[in-house]
Amino acid sequence: MRDRRHGNVTKPTEAELHILRCLWNSGPCTVRALCDALQSEQKWGYTTVLKFLQIMSEKGLVTRQPHGRAHLYAAAIDEDSVQTEFVGDLVKRVFQGSTQKLVLGALASGDVTPQELAEIRAIVENLERERA
Amino acid sequence: MRDRRHGNVTKPTEAELHILRCLWNSGPCTVRALCDALQSEQKWGYTTVLKFLQIMSEKGLVTRQPHGRAHLYAAAIDEDSVQTEFVGDLVKRVFQGSTQKLVLGALASGDVTPQELAEIRAIVENLERERA
DNA sequence: CCGTAAATACGAAAACCTTCGTATATTCTA
DNA sequence: TAGAATATACGAAGGTTTTCGTATTTACGG
Structure with a gap:
């Protein structure tokens, strides 16, 4: 194999x-x-x-x-x-190793609904809180 | 060609x-x-x-x-x-068409630094403001 | 029990990608 | 100007992926 x-x-x-x-x-x-x-x-x-x-x-x-x-x-x-x-x-x-650029690209490229945006923001905030 | x-x-x-x-x-x-x-x-x-x-x-x-x-x-x-x-x-x-899932996956999978997280949050907030 | 239908195994053709080798043309330079 | 470098063009070999065709096996219905 x-x-x-x-x-x-x-x-x-x-x-x-x-x-x-x-x-x-x-x-x-x-x-x-x-x-x-x-x-x-x-x-x-x-x-x-x-x-x-x-x-x-x-x-x-x-x-x-x-x-x-x-x-x-x-x-x-x-x-x-x-x-x-x-x-x-x-x-x-x-994306030359940058996860951030990927996320930016995805947000820019996209058809992201307002609800999704809100959810994404929530996740980001959550991550920030977790890591604080 | x-x-x-x-x-x-x-x-x-x-x-x-x-x-x-x-x-x-x-x-x-x-x-x-x-x-x-x-x-x-x-x-x-x-x-x-x-x-x-x-x-x-x-x-x-x-x-x-x-x-x-x-x-x-x-x-x-x-x-x-x-x-x-x-x-x-x-x-x-x-990601079956969901940009949101991609972003989530990227954030989860990733080595995103706190600064990058902050920048991403800023972008998201910006987008939300733009669309409001 | 036999033949038909359904499932699986095998192999192979065509397309695409990677990677060079070789052959040819062009240009310095001694 | 002849020979050595340097560039380009061409073609081909080997690997992976996609896609079936055909051959073989298995199971059921009459």
């Missing part, structure tokens, strides 16, 4: 992210169920999805267990870890 | 980012100057860097103009655009 691990988690590819998102949202699925669930965003054939799952299984991104004649696949890593990893990567690669 | 444009900007690859970072920091460079400047982070051969620049030129990521016997290459897109694009992409791909 190839091992591209860097810190602790393998960074999923684009296709793998699609599948993981589905698994995170829907919980463990069979290949068929995944295909159906993905129907709206991806027009993948059955064997394509299966292949991805096999690869992801090898990489340790999903687990699988028998379920009748088929298998149930489940995400083996949680969404937060992946998010944290991608953020860290992005900060290093395009 | 291949065209992978999605919104308006072509998303640079890993190697391309290294080069762009250099160009953003140093301004227009010859291939040789780039090689030297990259020496610390990348051990690329001359022709490798040249090849990247040729590809990037085709993609519209850099411009070039004659300069003596050689050429001067310059970034054709600014850092902010690229940062914005990558953030937007990340939000869509791993």
Whole structure:
């Protein structure tokens, strides 16, 4: 098994992210169920999805267990870890290491609703209080 | 010329980012100057860097103009655009469209200094004021 | 028990990215 | 001016990702 691990988690590819998102949202699925669930965003054939799952299984991104004649696949890593990893990567690669710049960029680039802004402010204030 | 444009900007690859970072920091460079400047982070051969620049030129990521016997290459897109694009992409791909979650993730994952926190809070407050 | 449908395994083609090697053109310089 | 540097152009090898096609196995219905 190839091992591209860097810190602790393998960074999923684009296709793998699609599948993981589905698994995170829907919980463990069979290949068929995944295909159906993905129907709206991806027009993948059955064997394509299966292949991805096999690869992801090898990489340790999903687990699988028998379920009748088929298998149930489940995400083996949680969404937060992946998010944290991608953020860290992005900060290093395009924000020259500055998390602050990333946050600024996100706020600037964005469609952040007033409610979200308020929530973000709350979080920041919380962090500041915690660290005081 | 291949065209992978999605919104308006072509998303640079890993190697391309290294080069762009250099160009953003140093301004227009010859291939040789780039090689030297990259020496610390990348051990690329001359022709490798040249090849990247040729590809990037085709993609519209850099411009070039004659300069003596050689050429001067310059970034054709600014850092902010690229940062914005990558953030937007990340939000869509791993934060299910929520900029807020990205910001939260960044703050959580991170080594953000107290000063940076304060600056971020200021920005948020500013945005809130602007929108009020 | 047999054939049909559904699931899995295997392998491979095409695209993209990284990385050079080599060949060619251009320019100093001794 | 001939040879040595230096630049550029071209092409190709090797790795990863995406995407299926086909072949094989498994299970159920008649």
